Amino acid sequence: MSVNDEIYNSYLRKLGSAARNSSLRTALERAIESYRRNRDEAFKLYPYVERKASKLRKIKKNSLLRIEELIKQTRDVVEDLKGNFYMAENAYKALEYVKSVVKGAETVVKSKSLTMEELNINSELERIGCKVFETDLGEFIIQQLKSKPMHLLSPAIHIPREKVAKLLSKITGKKLPAEIPILVKEVRNYLRQKFVEADVGLTGANAVVAETGSVFIIENEGNARLVSGLPEKHIVVAGIEKVIPTLSDAMLLVEVVTRYANYKAPTYVSIVSGPSKTGDIEKKIVYGAHGPKEFHLVLLDNGRKEMAKDPVYRQALYCLRCGGCLYECPVYSLVSGYFGHVYMGGIGAILTRFLLGGLEKAAPIAYTCTLCGRCKKHCPMEIDVPEMMLKLREEIVGKGMVPFKLKENLKNATGVNTD
Amino acid sequence: MVKKVLLWQGCNYRKNLPNDLNNIFTLFNKLNIEVTTLEEELCCGFPLIIGGFRNKAKKNAKEIIETLNRFNLVVTPCPACQRAFKEFYMSKLGLKIKPGVVHVTQFLWGLIKKGKIKPKFKHLEEEKVMYHDPCELGRHMEVYEEPRKIISLIPNVKLYKPKYTKEKSICCGGGGLLASFFPTLSVKIAARKLIIEDEIPKDLKLIVTACPQCILTIRRAVDIFLNREMKVTNVSGLLIRFLT
The missing domain is CATH 3.40.50 (Rossmann fold)
Known part of the structure; x- marks a missing residue:
């Protein structure tokens, strides 16, 4: 057996066992049902959201076409605001930058960010002696269980409440019942102190505004507010595709992503433009008032510019990470995030190829997609996943990484020599 | 000519x-x-x-x-x-x-x-039928109406309408070569679709579709997971049963 087939086989084993897991099935069906119900309600209330989505699509597309110019504008404005700006070519450089800012800090709090997974940031910061706390409830559970996020927005989608109760009982030393409100309250109490203690707060961003250097962070729990507001330093790590021209573009994005993520309105949108400041004494501006004294914006390339150059793959950068496609995917509905590497689902295959994992990790995901195109019909950005998948599969074939069995089956079925 | x-x-x-x-x-x-x-x-x-x-x-x-x-x-x-x-x-x-x-x-x-053929149908007992939209025919080529119009000509055939149809219909799992890459998963997707998404009613005994890959996948799912009497056929198969 080739190395290739070992990779495929270990992936298929995991996928197979996920498909047989009945508690995963229950959790998923509940989540899918509730997602669709909420989304349909939100769409009924705001029927114009689809129109807004297509307007946003144009903005995202045009932004990527002049990304260099927008990055430069962002840098100038952020620096003018007395913030720090760093353009990281790759994950390693981004990580080194973050480490240099974090250095000496004891406690780091973090709000959910898939982009930061590209940096493998938690383990890297722990290695230099920091304690890193995920503060999004789902991410916190995943981190404590040393498990893997299974959805973009609901990372602990696969973990039933009983398991959470057991985990939290261990952490708090109390015997906790499997009642969700009690469990939520316990996590709140536990993390409250970490927010106060933390020297550094790490967040991602849903949008970065070139015109004003503002970072938009959308959330419901309120943790990102605390992460970005309490510690002395706030570091934002965001992919370059998050940069859009204006504040009103970002407001449009807030509306669209919220509804497609099945919420009527986001509980919190934090808009951060540089470090906190005051001019209340003699109109002299002092940086570092109640909020962070230092603000760092790290824009991450890490393969994105290469993607942006390709007219087919470019679409994947329009993705708003609303997670809607996953609930509509026939494969994800059965196996959750096992259909993926860190980035999940069909679009996850493309993101894996360019951003995290490379062709080797992307290949098994690519051949798990049924190319049904249902995700495209539900995507606010109308991202054509099947079209991208065909291109990705050609790359896989070109590199001789196609699964052996598939190649043989194709040869037999088509009568064409696939060697 | x-x-x-x-x-x-x-x-x-x-x-x-x-x-x-x-x-x-x-x-x-x-x-x-x-x-x-x-x-x-x-x-x-x-x-x-x-x-x-x-x-x-x-x-x-x-x-x-x-x-x-x-x-x-x-x-x-x-x-x-x-x-x-x-x-x-x-x-x-x-x-x-x-x-x-x-x-x-x-x-x-x-x-x-165009009136070039005039099929005449037998009046058989009422039968419930579900039409499954193949992804290739439906979403990818936007053929949704013709199969439905043909089926609706047959007297006493009642079309069961699942929750998601046409451009929102759910894939049988047989597409994209998944049936070759991971056949078991492909068949499980079909079973989940029929049971959970389509919520096929107890008195439904016939699924009609318009794609060989869908026929194969749905049939396997019925055989392995459904444990009930259910036939899967193409539109022509349905028609010849009712033609005089």
Whole structure:
């Protein structure tokens, strides 16, 4: 057996066992049902959201076409605001930058960010002696269980409440019942102190505004507010595709992503433009008032510019990470995030190829997609996943990484020599 | 001028579903529809193109086009072949094909609409039927109405409408070569679709669809996971049961 087939086989084993897991099935069906119900309600209330989505699509597309110019504008404005700006070519450089800012800090709090997974940031910061706390409830559970996020927005989608109760009982030393409100309250109490203690707060961003250097962070729990507001330093790590021209573009994005993520309105949108400041004494501006004294914006390339150059793959950068496609995917509905590497689902295959994992990790995901195109019909950005998948599969074939069995089956079925 | 019509059968029907393919010939005989078939058919290249082997699809495609260009119209029961001819030959291989290419259901509905065939139906007992939209025919080529219109002509056939149909319909799991890469998962997707998404009612005993890959996948799911009496057929199969 080739190395290739070992990779495929270990992936298929995991996928197979996920498909047989009945508690995963229950959790998923509940989540899918509730997602669709909420989304349909939100769409009924705001029927114009689809129109807004297509307007946003144009903005995202045009932004990527002049990304260099927008990055430069962002840098100038952020620096003018007395913030720090760093353009990281790759994950390693981004990580080194973050480490240099974090250095000496004891406690780091973090709000959910898939982009930061590209940096493998938690383990890297722990290695230099920091304690890193995920503060999004789902991410916190995943981190404590040393498990893997299974959805973009609901990372602990696969973990039933009983398991959470057991985990939290261990952490708090109390015997906790499997009642969700009690469990939520316990996590709140536990993390409250970490927010106060933390020297550094790490967040991602849903949008970065070139015109004003503002970072938009959308959330419901309120943790990102605390992460970005309490510690002395706030570091934002965001992919370059998050940069859009204006504040009103970002407001449009807030509306669209919220509804497609099945919420009527986001509980919190934090808009951060540089470090906190005051001019209340003699109109002299002092940086570092109640909020962070230092603000760092790290824009991450890490393969994105290469993607942006390709007219087919470019679409994947329009993705708003609303997670809607996953609930509509026939494969994800059965196996959750096992259909993926860190980035999940069909679009996850493309993101894996360019951003995290490379062709080797992307290949098994690519051949798990049924190319049904249902995700495209539900995507606010109308991202054509099947079209991208065909291109990705050609790359896989070109590199001789196609699964052996598939190649043989194709040869037999088509009568064409696939060697 | 007599229109020369080719019935392109497709590998999947010829190799894996000869009986279901025969439904089409039986139907055409009963309705006096004249078509030509080829003694030998090469693979249209669809599985190669979607598998990432686009370059391997060109040789057959060139030969096929030469043959197809001798006809005025190509009719096929396989949406994958249809999409290869209609879309992929141009977009993926840069090859042009002269005749129009339609699905059997489009062809039949065209003849019915123009009054060229007048199928007469028996009044059998009322039967509930679900139409499954194949992704290739539906979402990818936007053929939604013709199969439904044909089915609705049959007296006493009641169409069960699942929650998600047409452009929102749910894939059977047999597409994209998943049936070859991970057959078990592909069949489980079909079972989940029928039970959870379609919520097929207890008195539904017949699923009609318009794609050989869907027929194969849904049949396997019924055999392995459904544990109930359920037939899966194509539109022609349904029609011949009710024709006088």
